[in-house]
Amino acid sequence: MGETGKHLGGPASAGTRRQLLQLASSAALGGMLPSLAVRPAAATPASMQSAIAAVIGDAKLNSGRVKLEIPPLVENGNTVACAVAVASPMTATDYVKAIHVFNEKNPQPNVISVKLGPSAGRAAIATRIRLSDTQTVTAIAEMSDGSFWSQSVEVVITLGACLEDPL
Amino acid sequence: MARALIKVSPNPKRGEIIEIKTLISHEMETGFRHTNTGAAIARDIITTFVVTYNGEEIFSAQLFPAIAANPFITFHTIAKESGTLEFRWTGDNGYVASEQVKIAVA
Numbered sequence: 001m002g003e004t005g006k007h008l009g010g011p012a013s014a015g016t017r018r019q020l021l022q023l024a025s026s027a028a029l030g031g032m033l034p035s036l037a038v039r040p041a042a043a044t045p046a047s048m049q050s051a052i053a054a055v056i057g058d059a060k061l062n063s064g065r066v067k068l069e070i071p072p073l074v075e076n077g078n079t080v081a082c083a084v085a086v087a088s089p090m091t092a093t094d095y096v097k098a099i100h101v102f103n104e105k106n107p108q109p110n111v112i113s114v115k116l117g118p119s120a121g122r123a124a125i126a127t128r129i130r131l132s133d134t135q136t137v138t139a140i141a142e143m144s145d146g147s148f149w150s151q152s153v154e155v156v157i158t159l160g161a162c163l164e165d166p167l
Numbered sequence: 168m169a170r171a172l173i174k175v176s177p178n179p180k181r182g183e184i185i186e187i188k189t190l191i192s193h194e195m196e197t198g199f200r201h202t203n204t205g206a207a208i209a210r211d212i213i214t215t216f217v218v219t220y221n222g223e224e225i226f227s228a229q230l231f232p233a234i235a236a237n238p239f240i241t242f243h244t245i246a247k248e249s250g251t252l253e254f255r256w257t258g259d260n261g262y263v264a265s266e267q268v269k270i271a272v273a
Contacts, residue, residue, distance in 0.1 A: 106232075107199045108233060111231055111234065112234060114228040115226070115228075116242075119223075119244055119245055120226065120242065122184050124241075124243055125240065126240070127239055128235040129235055130235050
């Protein structure tokens with residue numbers, strides 16, 4: 001009985017316990033630091049803007065004609081249904097040349113770029129994408145007359161795509 | 168090897184706009200993840216997807232790591248004539264997969 005009490009409350013054992021805790025926490029911190037250092041830089045709204053600029057060049061980005069459908073609240077960022085439809089007659093002289101999708105906060109701003117032609121009949125595509133965080137997704141349509149149209153949608157993600165999860 | 172699923176109406180009317188749904192099994196490793204020991208996992212994704220209709224390219228897509236695993240892509244085309252739709256996926260590490268679907272236009 002007396003022996004156990006000494007062990008629990010003795011100043012000497014308290015000291016070792018504190019040292020042990022300090023050692024453990026510093027080890028944990030040390031283990032954490034390298035993983036923070038190797039974390040890839042996330043795409044920022046600025047990098048999304050430069051990715052968009054790389055596609056549209058100096059052309060003006062109009063808003064409208066594009067309909068980007070993504071659920072506003074997503075539980076799992078690993079698969080998010082994403083559909084883009086563009087209002088266009090899709091004739092030989094007036095059609096959608098390309099559709100691009102961009103995001104703000106994934107490690108890379110690009111999501112998908114597709115090329116279409118008048119033979120598509122309807123400028124509508126659908127796919128499933130990954131989103132790492134709550135962010136804005138932008139779809140841009142390039143028309144045959146050289147104009148660009150876009151729509152942006154804000155998406156709330158509860159559980160992001162596991163970019164950092166160790167295997 | 169890779170398993171691809173294609174869904175397209177087999178007997179469309181001439182001039183009808185048909186929807187084509189494609190799905191291929193691929194894990195689409197982003198290249199942004201790390202193992203427990205901190206080693207980076209190399210990127211392994213499908214980068215391009217091209218569809219031809221009787222030899223003429225009707226659709227192509229450039230994919231990025233932000234596409235979910237097992238890429239699912241839906242698009243449209245006009246059923247002009249009977250023939251073959253050929254789907255071709257290419258990616259990192261020499262990945263190539265292709266699939267053909269015949270359609271008979273009424």
